Amino acid sequence: MYETILVPTDGSPQSREAADHALEIARQFGSTVHALYVLDDRGTGRMSQAVNELSHDSPERKEMDQRHEEAGAELTDEIVERAREAGVDAESVVRSGDPAETITDYAEERGIDLIVLGARGRSAVGKFLLGDVAGKVARHATTPVMLIRPDE
Template identity: 65%
Template sequence: MYETILVSVDESELSERVVEQALEIAERFDSAVRAMHVVDDRGSSHVSKSVNELARDADERREMDERREEAGSELTERVAKRGAERGVPVEQVVLVGDPAETITDYAAEEGVDLIVLGAKGRSAVGKFLLGDVAGKVARHAETQVLLVRADEA
């Protein structure tokens, strides 16, 4: 039923529950897992800065992105270790981009059968004004999506 499961991970506590759900499903269906972390690059803007400021900002941003990619590798490595303990093959994927777009594009390009990710449960107004990665993925993915909700208590 599910040959390939994509699980999106971040630094949140909810991510632990998301990984557990993905690995449980993978065990049940003898699936392979792709553990993905997306380094969000949407926050880079250059409003009225000098060339020197832009160059300095670019260097700082590059260093920050490298650290964030390393952190993403560590997150996906943890999933790979948990998968190995359970006999579930896990491939690690760290990409840079808009999280929702990157997840849906990757899933479509790689023929993923199920996307598993966390839903933080923000208010309807917050989702409307800011958008929400889980909601965007659920609306735009070409495959099935399992949203793991945070505990409300």
């Protein structure tokens, strides 16, 4: 039923919990897990605005981008290692872009059967109205999406 499962991660407790669910589903169905980290290049938020003030070819910008990419690789590699310990095949992927668009595009490109991602603890209606990543993915993906709410 689910040959491939995409689990986007940002290192948050919600994304770690989503990874737990994705790995359990993958174990049950013999699926391959794709762990995806998206380097957010939209230029929103304080950190992104500070980064965007740096020239794209400045040494500081390149160093900062490299650190972000390494952090993303560590997060996805952690999921891949957990998958292997559970006897599940997994791939680690780091991409740049708008997180919601990158997640849905990746799922479509790779023929992903299920996207499992964490949702924040606020009400679902509030989050959808605010347009968070999980809400955007749930609304726009052509792939089935499983949102994992944190244990409260």
